[in-house]
Amino acid sequence: VAHTLHYAGGQWDRADRIRRDTDELQRLWQSPDTRWLPVFKANNLIAGNAAVMRTRAELEQTGLSHDGGTFLGLDNKGALFSVECDEQQAHAWRKLQVGSEFVDLRAVGSSMSTDEACLLGYARALSHWQTQNRYCGVCGGLNTLTAGGHVTQCSNVDCQRQVFPRTDPAVIMLVERIDAQGQRSCLLGRTASWPEGVYSTLAGFVEPGESLEDAVVREVAEEAGIAVRDVRYCASQPWPFPQSIMLGFVATAVDDDIVIDTHELEDARWFSESELPLFGDWGDQAPGFKLPRTDSIARFLIDSWLADAKG
């Protein structure tokens, strides 16, 4: 079964070929079909379940003008740019549509279309990277944005160092155990900050000089004291909160005895494939075990593993 993970699978064209074509970018700014969408303090403007985006003519009615911005690409209506807003501009944008609010995409993304959630995640991630890279990390010079907002370049003529948008890889893994009777169970843990009863797959950042498979083995050993083998890749999910990609794996446990790292986890347990379908959902008020959020790759890994069990 082909699943689409949330924040992935956007259907617009990123149109990399246009980013360095300054003539074409200027032409697109003037085009009546081009739309801008705002980012304010890492939040996206949303009305109901939809992204708010506006054309040049619509923006000019309110005194807003956003020549430039970050080029996001082309969809079937035209070009798309995102713009970083200050306080005043954010206020003007909100007034463009009754009921619109700047919100954390993570709080609303699961109720949006996959395409728009992906687009807003892209805009948010680029905005985050830009605001974190205002100065050159080598000489301290002021950086300028080029290539439609996709490259920063140091303005010090003796340096001119370029930096490209970055994404931090994190591995997330479902660890399974099969006992002598062929009964399958999986290892889930929880951190103290999560809502009561929520258990999820283990995860962690990939370190420099480490393969993804090595990171899976290390993280499971560190967090739960379990050795694993047969690390198998499943799927990935962009996670622009603020700038990660989650790389999903399944691995097989070599031993059973869980020893948690109490700095990372509050608890970790083996749950059998017959227990998991009885879990509630993230957000349920009733006490008891709960599965992770439906828009997460953690949930995807658990649901896929359960579907496999049914054959």
Ligand SMILES: [Zn+2]
């Ligand atoms: Zn520099």
